[in-house]
Amino acid sequence: MKNDASQLAASGPSAAVYSFQGCVVLISLLFLASATEEKKAEDVKKVEDTKTSETQLDEKKQDKRGIYGSFGGDFGGSHGGYGGHHEEHVKTVTVVKKVPVPYPVEKVVHVPVEKHVPYPVKVHVPQPYPVEKKVPYPVKEYVKVPIPVPKPYPVVKHIPYPVKVPVDRPYPVKVHVPLPYPVEKKIPVPVKVPVPHPYPVEKKVPYPVEVKVEVPKPYPVIKHVPVEVKVPVDRPVPVPVPKPYPVHIEKKVPVPVEKLVPYPVKVPVDRPVPYPVEKPVPYPVKVPVPHPYPVEKKVPVPVEKLVPYPVKVPVDRPVPYEVVKHVPYPVEKKVPYPVEVKVAVPVHEEHYEGHGLESGGGDHGGSLGGHEEYSGGHEEISSGGHEQISGSYEEVSGGHEGGSYH
Incomplete structure (x- = not known):
């Protein structure tokens, strides 16, 4: 290996x-x-x-x-x-019978469905085409409101009557108006104002300004130091902690959805009836045209337009004239007032013999005595009344003349 x-x-x-x-x-x-x-x-x-x-x-x-x-x-x-013994062969035939089991059979039944088949229909439209436009406009609508009318109905009839207003006797007042009448006219006069050259222009230029801020030294700094604070808790209570619990989660399961698919259905029509459809056929139309044909031609026409312009009116030697300014002044208004009018009253005089009045003037004492009598007679008249008056006005006047003669 x-x-x-x-x-x-x-x-x-x-x-x-x-x-x-x-x-x-x-x-x-x-x-x-x-x-x-x-x-x-x-x-x-x-x-x-x-x-x-x-x-x-x-x-x-x-x-x-x-x-x-x-x-x-x-x-x-x-x-x-x-x-004797005889044997025979018997032929057997087995027949298997099928037991019918019911099962659902889908049978398609065709149902006639009406289908609308659109076809073009020509509608005659006039040319030019009239268009109706709704224009809103205010309409006054009278609302009947019941008004209570008292019965019998009071009717107030105003009858005019003359009212006399007291007016102080009007009198004419003449105001003197000078002729010709002077009119003041303000004429502007140019006034020259001296302007220095070059013209000084003030421009504000910002500049930094130091502002002193007093800061205490040493600078106090506050520092927060955390301090543990023990809080006494009596008898700690057990707190239940939530444990994980089962949560139902919805799981989406695909479900077959039937989708309707359109398919053509033949609708049997018994004896289709021919429908007459009007088909417009164009044909020539003769329009009468006049000969010669009138033609309108716009010809420009000159129009005079008035344009304002300044017109200088020459003034020969403007003459200065005085202008009188009307100043209000008090006017005396005559007011009627009562006036005392003295009326001669006849005085009753008693006849005294052997006094200074009859002596024709005598001495000074006699005249004074006569005046005293006259005054005494006047007092009697004022206290007595008009019934006791007797005598004549001539005697009184004569005595008065005699008294005042001295």
Whole structure:
């Protein structure tokens, strides 16, 4: 073996390939031999089965022949008693009866199916084709609303009547208007504004500005250090942990689905009736054309278009004139007011003899005494009333003149 291995190693890879092929051939031969042995065993079994079936049939036939043989032997024996032993060969015929078993039979019943066969139908369409377009428009719809009307119905009738409005006696007021009437007209005057050259322009330029922020030194740094805190738990309670439980998983099973396939069905038609189909046939139509043929030709017509343009109106020597501006001023309004009017009233005077009035003026004392009497007489009149008046207005006036004469 060692020599064979050394030879194989010396021969190279080709020898190894040949040895592998030989192994494959041996394995295939072994498989073929085993297959042939199995076939032979199956043939032997088949032959034995056929023999056993034949023996069973022979036994059945022999049983039947035994029945008939006993009958024939008896009959022959009995017959032999009369005239000797006689053997007869009886022919048996076996009849195998088939027991009918019900089984489903599919019967295809053809059903007439109506099939609509489209055919072209020509419809006359006028040219040009009228198209109706529905245009929505608002429609006023009057809704009847019941209004309660009281009965009897009150009717209010307005009767006009004159109303007197007190108006203060109107009087005309004359306002002086100078002629010709001056009108102010604003005339713009150009005003020169001095502008420096070159014109200074202010431009905002951003620049960095340092802002000092005070920072405390040393800088405080807060550092959070975790601290374990033990929480006392009294009597730990067992907590149930959920265990894995069976889960029903739906598994899809392919199910055959019947697919309906269309197939042509012939519909029997009894006595097809010819249907008349109108077929329009074109024919020439003569259209009357007038001679000579009128032709409309558009001729451009010049149209005058008014264009506004500025017109300078020459003004000869504009004369300056004064413009009077109306300033509101108070106007006196005459208002009627009551005025006291003195009316002469007759005074009753008593006659006194030997007084200064009759002496014609006398001395100064007499005149004063006469005035006192007049005043006393006036008081009496005012207190007494109009019934006690007696005398004449001339005497009173005369006495007054005499008194005032001095």
